Amino acid sequence: MTAKSDLPQGTLDLLILKVVALGPVHGYAIAQRLQQVSRDVVQVPQGSLYPALHRLENRDLLAADWKGTETGREAKFYRLTRKGRAQLEAETASWRRLTEAVSLILKLSEGGAE
C-alpha cells in the first residue's frame, strides 16, 4: 500500500468543487471518486466531507437536489452553482500559481545541492 497524504489546508473544498463540476453527484460518490482518481494517495476523511459539503452549500457555491440513483434509492445530489464555478476557476488558477512557485523553489534547492 502506498503512503497516504493528508490534504493541505483548504484543498478539500477545491477538490470537491472540481469533482462536482463534472456533473451532479452525491456525497458517497464524491468520496469514492476522490479516492479513485488520486489512486488512493488522497485519503478523504469521510467525517469532514459532509461538513465541507454543507459549508459550500451554505456559501451558495453548491446547490443540492434529492434525486433517485441508478439503484432507485433517493440521494442528495450536489451540483455547482454559477458562483461555485467562478470560485472553482479562481481557486484552480491560484492553486496552479502556488504549485508552480513551490516547485520552482524546490528545483532551486535541488540545484543548490548538486
Add this chain to the structure above:
Amino acid sequence: MRWWHRLWRRKRMEELLEKELRFHLEQHAGDLIGQGYDAEEGRRRARLALGGPEQVKEECRDARGTQWIDNLLQDLRYAVRTLRGNRGFTAVAIASLALGIGANTAIFSLIDSVMLKTLPVSHPEQLLQVTRLKDRDSFSNPIWEQVRDRQDAFSGIFAHTGRRFNLASGGEARYVQGSFASGQFFETLGVGAVLGRTFTSADDKRGCAGVGVLSYDFWQRAYGGRADVLGKPIFLDGHPFPIVGVTQPGFFGIEVGIATDVTTPLCAEAIIRAENSWLNERSARWLWIIGRPKPGILPSQATARLKTLAPEIFKATLPPTMRADRQADYLTDSFETKSVASGRSNLRSQYRQALLILMVVVGVVLLIACANVANLLLARGAARQREIAIRMALGSGRARLIRQLLTESILLSLCGAALGVLFAQWGARLLIALLSNTRNHVVLDLAIDTRMLAFTAAVAILTGLLFGIAPAVRGTRVQPQAAMKANGRGVIEGSRFGLGKVLVMLQVALSLVLIVGAGLMLTTFRKLASLDAGFDRGHVLLVAVDLRNANYPPQRRAAGYQRMLDRLRTVPGVRSASRSEMTPIGGGVWDSELLIDGYTAKSHQDVIVNFNQVSAGYFDTLGTPFVAGRDFNQHDTPQSPQAAIVNETFVKRYFGASNPLGRTFRLNNGPGVFPPVEIVGVVKDAKYESLREDIPPTAYRAESQDRPGMAAPSPFTNFELRSVAGAPADLIPSVKASMEEVNRDITLQFTTLATQVDESLTRERLLATLSGFFGALALLLATIGLYGVMAYNVARRRNEIGIRMALGAEQARVLLMVLGEVALLIAIGLVIGLCAALATTRFVASFLYGIKSNDPWTLSLAAGVLALVAALAGFLPARRASRLDPMTALREE
C-alpha cells in the same frame, strides 16, 4: 436561504441530514459487502470510516451557521423543563420578579408619559416657548398682540391658556377642560381635523362671535362620534359657540396631564369673561406663547430677534397702575425661549421629584427581589451540584454550563417581566387615580410604547444577569470527580453560603432604608392631615356660586348675595352660614402691599399681607375663634368707616405687644391714596393657601363694604355652611332647592371643606401610600429571603446538628446557636442600613413636614420592626433545628 429560514425548516433539515448520512453508510456498506465482507463487518467498517454520526451532524449544523440557535433552543428547552420541574421555586421567583419589575415599569411609564413623551403634534422638537427674562413665563394679551404683530422669526406662533368651562346653564356646574388659543394654534402645531375644520387666524379677531373645536375623545364621549355635531352650539359658561370641527385622535392639547376637550379662539375670552375681560388688561398675565421658528432659523436666532423687539414691546404695554419702582423693572425686561417638545405641564413641575424618588424606591425593591431570587438559585444550585458535576464529567464546558444556567435566569426574569407589564398597566392606572382629585382630573397617555417595552426588557435582562451570574459561577465551580464520590452530600462546602448570608444582610439593609423612608412620609402625611389648621374642617359644605348666567346687573349683585345668604341660613340642618371671596386651602391667593400706621416696613415683601373678604359669621362657621374685638355686623356698611379683622401673626409682626384694636392701615397697590382701614377684631391664625405654609399675616375685610379698586362685587362668590350634625354633603339637595327659589339660573358647585383640605395633600398621600406599600413589600421580601437562607442552612447542617445533639447538646443550646446566627445577620444588615438611611433620606427632606430626615424615633422604630419581623422569620428554622431527632439525622448520612 437565510439562517432564520433554516431555523424555520430546522426539523426538515435534521431529517434530510439523517437521510443523507444513512444513504452514505448504506452505500459504503454495500460496496464493502460486494468486496467480500460479511454484512455485519461491512456495516461496521462503513461506520468506522465515517466517524461518530452525532459528531458529523453537529459539524454539519455548525457549517450551516445555525449552531448557536440550536444551542439556545436546547438551553431554553432545558430551562423550561427545569423550571417546570420545580414549580414552587419557579412560582415564588416569577412572582417576586413580576412585582419588582412591574413596579419599575409602572413608575417608569408614568415618568415616560409625564416627562419624556413628546407632544403628539408635527415636529414637536422645533417648538419654542417664549419666556421672560425677569419674571414668570406668562404674558398679558397686549404683549402677545405686540409679539404677534412684530415678530418675523417664527413661521407660526400662538398664545394659549387653559380654562374650565361650565357646560350647564344653571343648577350644579358640569365642567369640561377647555382652552383659549390664538388663531395660529392648530396651524403652528400641524394638528388637523377629522371632522369639519380647526379654527384659523380669521376666526380670532377682536369682537368675534366665537367657535368651538372639540377633541376627538370628547366628541366620542359626549356626542357618540356623531357627524351632525357640526354647526350645533356648545354652551360654554352659558354662551353658545357653534362647533366647527373635531381634532385628530390622540391630540390632547399642549398641557401634559390635562385632556383639553374644547378649544376656542382667544377673542372669545371677551364673551366668556364679559365685563371682566383681560384682553386689554395690561397687568393680567395669563397667556403662554409658543412658536415654531421659520425653516433655517435657529432657536438662538429667533431668541435674538425677539430680544431686539423687547424694549419697544414692553414700553408699549406698560401697565398704567404700576408703581414707579416696578416700572423700571418692567421696561428693562426681555424675552428668552426654551424648548417645549414635551409640552407644558404643571403636573411635571409638581411631581417630577416625587416620581424620581419613587423610581429609586422601586429600583431598590427590585434589588431586594433580585437578592431573593439569587438566594433561591444558590440554594438550588447546591442541590444541583451533582447533576452539574456529572455533566462536566461527560464533557460539558464550564462556559457552556454557565451560559445554560444564565439562560434559566433570564428566562425567569423575562417571565417575571411579562407578568410585570400586566401588573404595571394596572398599577399605573392606580397611580393616576392617586394623582387625580375632583379639582384636577389627570389624564395621561399610558399606551405601551417602544420606550417602555425597551425599558422593561432591559430591566428584565439586567435583572436576570444580576441575580443569575453569581449562582451560575458558584454552581459550576465544582470538580467533576467530586460528584462521582459515593456520598453526594459532601459536595457543598460550608463557606459556600457566605454569599447567601451577604445577600440577606444586603436585603435587611435595603429594606431598612425603604422602611425609614416610608416612616418619614407617613409621619409627614399624618402631621399635615391632623394639624390644627386654625379652622374646623368637619361639617362644612362649600358652595361656589357663579352669577354670570343669571342676569344680575353688577349693582344688584350685593343685594342678591345677601338674599341668598339669608335664604341659606334658613335651610334645615344648617347651623350657620357665611359668604367669602376666598375659601381656606382653595388654591388661590389674594395679597396686597400695605402701609401700616406706626410701622416702618423693612422691605416691600415685609408688608405684603394676604386678604379675604368675608361676611359676618364667617369665623363662627369655620370654627376660627376670636382673640379680641368683634365680628363684622350690620353697622359695617359702604358708608361707614372701613373695618378689618386681622389674624394673630398680623398683630405680632406689625404691632408687637401693643393693642391692635383701633389701629389702621391703607392699601399701597398703585398710584393714589387709599382710605384708611380700621382693625376691629383679631382672630386666631388659620392656614390660607396650603397646610405646609407658615401662616402669613392675613387681613379680612367686610363683604358688606366695597372692595377697593372694584366698582361692583364680582359675579363669583363662595358660601360656607356648617351643618348641625351629619355629613355636610347631605345638605346639597335642600341647598340646590333653596337657591333655585332665589334664581334658577345661578350656577353652583359643591365640595366640602374636608375634601378641599384633603385634596391639597394629594402628593403627600401618594408618596405616603406608595412608600408605605413598597416598604412593606421590601420587608416581606427580606423576611422571605432570611427565612429561606436559614431554613436551607439548617437543612444542610442536619448532620452536624444531629451529631451535636447526639453528643449531648440541649435543644435550647441548638436553638440559641441558630438564633445567634440570625441575630448577627440582622445586626450587620441593620448597621449598614442605618448608615445608608442617614446618607440617603436627606434627599427627601424637602418633602417632609414636621419631622427631620434623620429623626431618631423613625430610625429606631423602623429598625425595631425590621428586627422583630426578621427574628420571627429566623426563629422558625431555628426551632426546627432544635427539634431534630439526632438518630434520623445521622441515619440519613
